[in-house]
Amino acid sequence: MIDINAQQDTQLPLDSLIEYALKSNSFYMSYQPIVSTSNSKLIGFEALIRNRINDSRLRPDHLIPHLERTGQIIELGSWILKQCLVDYKTLESYGLKDFTMSINVSPIQIIDHDITIEISNLINELGISPKNIKLELTETALISDCNKIAKSFERLREMGIKVWLDDFGTGFASLSLLRQFKVNGIKIDKSFISNIATDNDDFTLCSAVIAMAQRLNLELIAEGVETSQQLQILNCLGCDNIQGYLIDKPLTLRDVINKWRS
Numbered sequence: 627m628i629d630i631n632a633q634q635d636t637q638l639p640l641d642s643l644i645e646y647a648l649k650s651n652s653f654y655m656s657y658q659p660i661v662s663t664s665n666s667k668l669i670g671f672e673a674l675i676r677n678r679i680n681d682s683r684l685r686p687d688h689l690i691p692h693l694e695r696t697g698q699i700i701e702l703g704s705w706i707l708k709q710c711l712v713d714y715k716t717l718e719s720y721g722l723k724d725f726t727m728s729i730n731v732s733p734i735q736i737i738d739h740d741i742t743i744e745i746s747n748l749i750n751e752l753g754i755s756p757k758n759i760k761l762e763l764t765e766t767a768l769i770s771d772c773n774k775i776a777k778s779f780e781r782l783r784e785m786g787i788k789v790w791l792d793d794f795g796t797g798f799a800s801l802s803l804l805r806q807f808k809v810n811g812i813k814i815d816k817s818f819i820s821n822i823a824t825d826n827d828d829f830t831l832c833s834a835v836i837a838m839a840q841r842l843n844l845e846l847i848a849e850g851v852e853t854s855q856q857l858q859i860l861n862c863l864g865c866d867n868i869q870g871y872l873i874d875k876p877l878t879l880r881d882v883i884n885k886w887r888s
């Protein structure tokens with residue numbers, strides 16, 4: 627970890643910090659395993675951005691919304707996409723087979739910039755099977771330009787790439803978005819999972835979301851699973867896949883190779 631504020635009385639302004647972070651190549655992708663609920667078999671990974679500089683303002687929850695506002699997410703998003711796909715090939719070269727890679731994508735990358743061509747070129751160049759690539763979009767942000775997003779989703783699906791709704795249930799329009807966009811799967815937000823074993827209402831909401839996804843033939847991942855009790859409940863409810871600290875935290879590429887190569 628680099629601590630660039632350590633020698634200074636005041637913090638660098640955020641924009642200078644980001645500029646420094648970009649110039650010094652300190653961003654890297656971490657990968658969190660996603661496994662089958664019933665037998666813990668590896669399904670794939672979710673890519674989550676990290677930075678070597680020790681400054682909380684560079685954490686994704688703070689950084690990504692800021693870059694969306696300034697438009698810089700387009701440039702960083704292109705880098706993320708390429709890095710994830712290059713790392714996918716590296717993992718394959720170390721013997722991992724037929725796993726999926728879930729990549730978080732900002733709606734701005736779709737609305738202000740056409741990522742479909744970018745992805746298509748990259749997967750062709752690298753020789754990656756499109757069925758193993760999942761793009762995750764958060765539902766709240768999706769609402770801004772529905773037509774353009776729906777068209778891009780259609781093209782991505784034609785290419786064989788999977789489109790997922792992230793943080794399902796936390797936005798205002800979860801159900802209407804499911805009608806408007808043909809998505810392949812939904813991720814149940816961790817806020818519903820954390821109290822699933824202790825709160826009756828959260829349990830009921832989770833069971834209803836899982837039942838709905840099954841009836842609509844949608845794939846499902848529960849995120850933020852931290853206890854074996856939560857895992858057991860999700861398994862009984864029929865949620866196929868889970869992700870969370872119980873299984874593993876987001877890992878560097880090196881740690882993925884060391885820990886998850888079978």
Ligand code: C2E
Pocket residue numbers: 658673674675685686687690706730731732762764792793816849850851852869870871872876
């Ligand atoms: P998300 O896509 O919903 O990612 C899940 C978040 O939950 C990640 O936080 C992950 O580290 C965290 N997490 C995983 N397992 C557990 C658990 O068991 N318990 C708890 N409490 N948390 C868990 P992270 O990495 O801080 O990312 C936050 C958000 O920032 C992401 O939410 C995503 O919306 C965004 N983000 C992260 N990386 C990228 C990226 O490369 N591109 C874009 N556009 N957005 C990103």
Ligand code: MG
Pocket residue numbers: 672730762792
């Ligand atoms: Mg996500």
Ligand code: MG
Pocket residue numbers: 792793813815816849
């Ligand atoms: Mg999520």
Ligand code: MG
Pocket residue numbers: 792793
């Ligand atoms: Mg989130």
